Amino acid sequence: MNILGLSPEEVALAERIDRVAVEHLLPIAERFGERHEICRELLEKMAEHGLLGLNIAAEYGGAGGDHRYSTLLCILREHLGYRDPGVDFTFGLQGLGTVAIVRNATDDHRAELLPDLVAGRKVYAFAVTEPQAGSDVRGMTTMAVRDGDVYRVTGTKTYISGAPDADVVVLVTRTAVDGGRPAYTAFLLDPKAPGVTVRQDIELAAPHSIGTIELDGVEITADRRIGAEGDGLRVALGTLEIYRPSVGALAVGMTRRAFDLALDVALDRSVSKGQLSDLEAIRVKLARMWVDATIGRGLVYRAAALRDSEQSSVREAAIAKLFATEAACRAIYESQQIHGARGVTVGEMVESLARHARQATIYEGTSEIQRSIIARAELAPPADDGSAGADESSDDPLRRIVDGFRRRPEVAVALGDQAGAFRFADVCVALDGSDVVGAQAVALEVAGDDGAAAARCIASVARTDAVDLTRSMLVEMRRRCGTAAVPDADLQAVDAIVVGSVDDALLELANLLW
Secondary structure, eight states: OOOTTOOHHHHHHHHHHHHHIIIIIHHHHHHHOSOSSOOHHHHHHHHHTTGGGTTSOGGGTSOSOGGGHHHHHHHHHHHHHHHOHHHHHHHHHHHHHHHHHHHHSOHHHHHHHHHHHHHTOOOEEEEOOBTTBSSOGGGOOOEEEEETTEEEEEEEEEEEETGGGOSEEEEEEEEEEETTEEEEEEEEEOTTSTTEEEEOOOOOSSOOSEEEEEEEEEEEEGGGEESSTTOHHHHHHHHHHHHHHHHHHHHHHHHHHHHHHHHHHHHHOEETTEEGGGSHHHHHHHHHHHHHHHHHHHHHHHHHHHHHTTOOOHHHHHHHHHHHHHHHHHHHHHHHHHHGGGGGSTTOHHHHHHHHHHHHTTTTSOHHHHHHHHHHHHHSOOOSSSOOOTTTTOSOHHHHHHHHHHTSHHHHHHHHSHHHHHHHHHHHHHHHHHHHHHHHHHHHHHHTOTTHHHHHHHHHHHHHHHHHHHHHHHHHHHHHHOTTTSOHHHHHHHHTSOOOOHHHHHHHHHHHHO
């Protein structure tokens, strides 16, 4: 699979990560099995092969790739996730627990903590979620009350990955109320400090270290604060912005693995008059998995590159996570179908993938939260500077239709409702996916790459999906808002956009792939 936008060195790095995983990490993971705890031997082996420090500055013992932090994180998680999502979790937890330190902590904090990260000596966790505040970060109630240079913290954090094994926890709490609005602050918490109780009280379908942290008047000195008082929400949301594309990268890895496993079964299993892979319905399923992996990968690395360029990637990160995790669930389900009874047999890789992929649609912000983020970004009023919006000046007739439709007052009200906003978000994701793989197809064509023909098929499927989703949204909004809001001309304009048959494109892709 082509990875446009990555340097030859980074492509070589991906290949090295895969070799390290197969030769050194998987044997440890297989011995360790699925447990609700961290495998420290696995961490040490990752450190030994330099995986924990690839995107950490050299002054803290890393390889100096901090300028490509997000992209390197995605490369690592895609390839570790392909081999074993449990191995990826061990790696991913360390990054989630240290993003705030890398990005927001003082130089002294970095010098104190990052060498232990690079060397695999300590386990880090990130504590935001509470019993009544999951994906809604602003709903947290854990409170830090300041008394001079000391904060006293009381509250409960739950579903905290790594909590039972953590040596350091990045903790986000409410602090003082500023102007009637709650403020939030981030701290470095010692989980063994007086007043801290850590309970391993949660068992997930895909086991990993996770638990609850209770804080009863825990004292944290001001010098253990990350950022200024009141910066906690920025620290928390910034961590999620960086980490969401990497969850998408993990999902892409799982989608690719589901495809490869299903293809092996389809090529090996005999049916009447041939192999399972000869059946048209199976070929369509397999090709769709490959399309989803390609679109997901394009969206993931786009978001990572944007963040590495120090631009806001909130919208793009949400799109990457939403598409890739939902696509992984679809692909793994189809892979299980192709496996037959083996697909739901404990011990089979595809059965493990199904449990891990389902969880990925929930943590780091549920799919619904991602749709809310996307819709909010897309439906925000344009800047009042006399300039045209991006879609108004687009050469793409489909984007112009969508842009004109959403600006009508009646439609804007309907899109303000959650159901309408979510449907609109899905259209935006499909449009972006079509743009990304369309650009890849053009680039491969210009380069004379052997993958250009397959890329054209993928782009055709993505474009057709975008057209179909747009038409479906228009029809639903017409039912809600009436024909004046969505006239026949809109539907006719969408129908006039030339697209091909999805099944024909998928079958052509199947013929090119195997």
